Amino acid sequence: MRKFAIERDAMTAVHGIIVHQTNSPTATSTLNGYQRPKANGAHFLIDRDGTIYQTASLYKQTWHAGWLKSRCVLEKRCAPSKFNPIREHKREVVKSAPDRFPSNEDSIGIEIVGEALPRGTAVVDEKKVYESVNDAQNNSLKWLVSGLTTTLGVPLHEIFRHPTISRKNLTEASTAKW
Amino acid sequence: MVGRLALLILFGLMAAQPLSAKPRCTPEREYEPAMCPLVLPPIVHVAVEMNAVKSPLETDPSVDCSELVVTPALIRRYLTRAKQVPSGTSHSQLLWDSCSASGTVLFKDGRSARWSVSRLRVGSLIFDGSPEMTLYCPTCKEKPFVW
Numbered sequence: 001m002r003k004f005a006i007e008r009d010a011m012t013a014v015h016g017i018i019v020h021q022t023n024s025p026t027a028t029s030t031l032n033g034y035q036r037p038k039a040n041g042a043h044f045l046i047d048r049d050g051t052i053y054q055t056a057s058l059y060k061q062t063w064h065a066g067w068l069k070s071r072c073v074l075e076k077r078c079a080p081s082k083f084n085p086i087r088e089h090k091r092e093v094v095k096s097a098p099d100r101f102p103s104n105e106d107s108i109g110i111e112i113v114g115e116a117l118p119r120g121t122a123v124v125d126e127k128k129v130y131e132s133v134n135d136a137q138n139n140s141l142k143w144l145v146s147g148l149t150t151t152l153g154v155p156l157h158e159i160f161r162h163p164t165i166s167r168k169n170l171t172e173a174s175t176a177k178w
Numbered sequence: 179m180v181g182r183l184a185l186l187i188l189f190g191l192m193a194a195q196p197l198s199a200k201p202r203c204t205p206e207r208e209y210e211p212a213m214c215p216l217v218l219p220p221i222v223h224v225a226v227e228m229n230a231v232k233s234p235l236e237t238d239p240s241v242d243c244s245e246l247v248v249t250p251a252l253i254r255r256y257l258t259r260a261k262q263v264p265s266g267t268s269h270s271q272l273l274w275d276s277c278s279a280s281g282t283v284l285f286k287d288g289r290s291a292r293w294s295v296s297r298l299r300v301g302s303l304i305f306d307g308s309p310e311m312t313l314y315c316p317t318c319k320e321k322p323f324v325w
Contacts, residue, residue: 008208024266033266036212038205040270063208066270080240084324085273085298089209104208119310126233126278126296167273167298170235 006034006041007060008104014058016102016158017148018042018065018165019141019173021114021130027053030111040064042109044144050136052144058152064109066166068092071101074164085167101165102158108148112137112176116169130171138177145178203264211271211314213261219285221257224250224293227281236276243277245322246297250281252320256295257283257303260315272314273298297324 020042022030027047034041034055042064045053056062067089072078081088092100114137116128133141149156161173203214232243248256263272275296283303284290295301301313319325 020270029266036206038207040206063206064270067209067273083297086325126231126274126276126294127235129235163274167275169274170233170237170276 005036005039006062007056008063009061011059011061011106013106014108014152014154015097015106016160017108017110017145017154018102018160018162019176019178020064020109020111020162021116021133021172021176022111023116023130023172024113025115025119027051027113030113031055042111044108044110046110046112046137046140046144048113048134048137050140052140058108061104062109063104064111065102065104065107065162066168068101068103069165069167071099071165098158101160108152108154110141110144112141112173116171128169128171130169130174132175133173133177138175141176141178204261206271209271210316211263213263213314213316216257216260216262216311216313218257219287219289221254221283222286223284224253224257225281225283226250226253226279229279231278231280233276233278238276241276243297246277246279247322248279248295253281253283253293253295255320256299256301256315256318257293257313259317260301260313263312263314265309265312272300272312275300295323297322299323299325 024030027045030045033039040063042062043056045055067085070088070092073080097106112133114131116130162168163170163172203212206212226248229247230243275298277297278294280294282290283293291303291305293303299315299318303311303313
């Protein structure tokens with residue numbers, strides 16, 4: 001199944017894989033969202049039962065990575081500057097991989113269905129916790145990552161959970177295993 | 179006289195059109211979510227209950243939330259300028275922050291809601307019994323927000 005509304009420019013090189021969770025209750029709600037004009041989305045979606053949907057061509061970029069964190073700060077190769085994620089991202093995107101984290105330009109995105117909970121309550125976003133990735137989803141993720149790394153030549157150390165590379169809820173994909 | 183009255187009614191209908199028309203939302207962009215007008219009743223009172231709160235999810239001891247101190251006036255301006263991010267579209271473009279402030283707001287129509295904001299100008303508004311509204315204010319360029 002391919003939803004072309006999320007495909008962007010051609011992707012000429014793949015330097016990494018980013019693992020996400022959807023923050024939606026079902027695969028259907030995510031797939032419906034992919035039909036919006038200019039929608040954000042990732043290349044693959046793993047449903048709760050482990051079903052894998054390919055939602056974009058691997059030859060096309062999708063907008064899934066978001067604002068980049070500084071890789072050299074996280075790897076302790078440079079000193080952190082004053083907190084400003086927008087400036088941080090602008091400094092990063094002009095770098096080449098692997099000096100920066102994989103970006104929309106050169107990474108495959110894998111979404112796993114799962115929500116940050118509790119939903120629709122007075123609990124602020126900063127306290128919500130993503131539900132655990134289940135065994136069926138992790139088995140599918142392992143199979144998919146194995147195939148992608150072999151086919152595309154992406155090293156395992158260039159596979160990241162979304163909050164590692166971008167400022168996202170720290171529990172997103174924290175229980176994903178590949 | 180009848181013609182003039184008909185003209186007045188016609189102008190009245192035209193003027194009323196934007197209220198009933200579909201909200202003018204901006205489309206998603208690579209680094210910005212879709213945004214729709216946030217239509218709220220006039221604000222009567224804003225209370226700040228918690229400032230500079232560090233998320234329990236944050237494990238980095240160097241993260242310092244102490245600068246996130248907001249005032250009722252700032253939150254009033256925030257809620258006046260903020261846009262609503264349609265549910266399901268905010269996941270990848272909005273920045274998550276481990277610092278937040280929160281409180282309540284009372285509106286002229288008698289309803290109240292809980293609000294929260296982060297340093298990165300992302301917020302939420304929750305009316306009793308209604309789904310959470312995600313807010314973003316790209317024009318709120320004043321401290322303690324970071325832009």
